[in-house]
Amino acid sequence: MTHTELEFQFTQRQSDGSLRRGRTFQETFATDKPARETWLFVSPHDDDLCLGAGLLMQAAIAAGVEVQVLVVTDGCLGYCTQEQEAEIVAIRREETYASFAILGAPAEQIAYVNYPDGGLTAYCGRRRARPGESHLQGYVGLQNAFTWHLRRVRPSRVFTPTHTDLHPDHRITHSELMISIFHAAGAIWPELGPSLPAPPRVGELAVYCDFAAPPNLEIQANDAAFQQKLRSVEAYRSQTQIAALVENTRQAGPYEYVREVEFQLYSPRNYRAMFASPE
Numbered sequence: 001m002t003h004t005e006l007e008f009q010f011t012q013r014q015s016d017g018s019l020r021r022g023r024t025f026q027e028t029f030a031t032d033k034p035a036r037e038t039w040l041f042v043s044p045h046d047d048d049l050c051l052g053a054g055l056l057m058q059a060a061i062a063a064g065v066e067v068q069v070l071v072v073t074d075g076c077l078g079y080c081t082q083e084q085e086a087e088i089v090a091i092r093r094e095e096t097y098a099s100f101a102i103l104g105a106p107a108e109q110i111a112y113v114n115y116p117d118g119g120l121t122a123y124c125g126r127r128r129a130r131p132g133e134s135h136l137q138g139y140v141g142l143q144n145a146f147t148w149h150l151r152r153v154r155p156s157r158v159f160t161p162t163h164t165d166l167h168p169d170h171r172i173t174h175s176e177l178m179i180s181i182f183h184a185a186g187a188i189w190p191e192l193g194p195s196l197p198a199p200p201r202v203g204e205l206a207v208y209c210d211f212a213a214p215p216n217l218e219i220q221a222n223d224a225a226f227q228q229k230l231r232s233v234e235a236y237r238s239q240t241q242i243a244a245l246v247e248n249t250r251q252a253g254p255y256e257y258v259r260e261v262e263f264q265l266y267s268p269r270n271y272r273a274m275f276a277s278p279e
């Protein structure tokens with residue numbers, strides 16, 4: 001597949017609301033060597049990323065960034081007919097590989113946590129694996145899996161859908177991933193791999209629901225990239241409502257938005273001025 005005809009424009013929105021248009025990929029993501037970057041896209045479900053980041057992923061790959069994908073759930077609830085129910089996990093796996101291949105990410109760059117679709121509540125945190133249970137280094141749970149994958153991939157940036165999405169799998173993925181970023185950069189759980197030198201930057205994506213606060217980056221793509229995004233959505237052809245979803249995506253146009261997350265880390269210094277006596 002050739003990406004030579006793909007074009008992207010970036011507009012950054014500063015905290016004072018002013019806009020910086022026509023930014024290059026390098027300026028936008030503060031990197032002079034995109035080919036040395038690895039970005040990890042963490043997706044609650046296999047089809048979230050083509051909707052929320054189908055243009056961004058193409059832009060990153062075109063710039064030379066190594067894009068890695070981590071799909072959290074196994075898609076077992078995504079069946080639309082009774083005949084599909086027994087086969088849906090295998091069907092979705094093939095559709096997922098086809099969809100990401102259209103965006104430029106081959107199957108070897110896609111990993112699965114493989115926890116049950118719709119059942120992430122039972123996998124919050126980290127606990128010892130029970131006998132016979134699938135595990136990573138003897139443990140199960142999202143914080144175990146995310147810390148292991150973060151230390152394996154060692155990304156400079158991580159992207160995941162916003163916690164304001166209504167689906168519990170999205171909310172749980174977001175909250176477990178955010179704490180796992182700090183686990184991965186810390187010294188705990190050494191069996192999960194060497195600690196990250198620093199927490200990666202985090203970007204939130206919108207899939208079904210709005211952002212909690214306005215995004216600060218717009219990605220606009222040309223028609224070639226937009227058509228590929230539409231084809232990557234259409235790849236989930238086992239979904240009976242896929243035509244409507246493709247049409248909605250088409251109507252929305254070749255735009256995507258990202259909200260960069262700033263962690264508000266506590267220090268007493270943040271508050272001292274509020275309580276200082278007037279001189």
Ligand SMILES: [Zn+2]
Pocket residue numbers: 044045047048167170
């Ligand atoms: Zn989803």
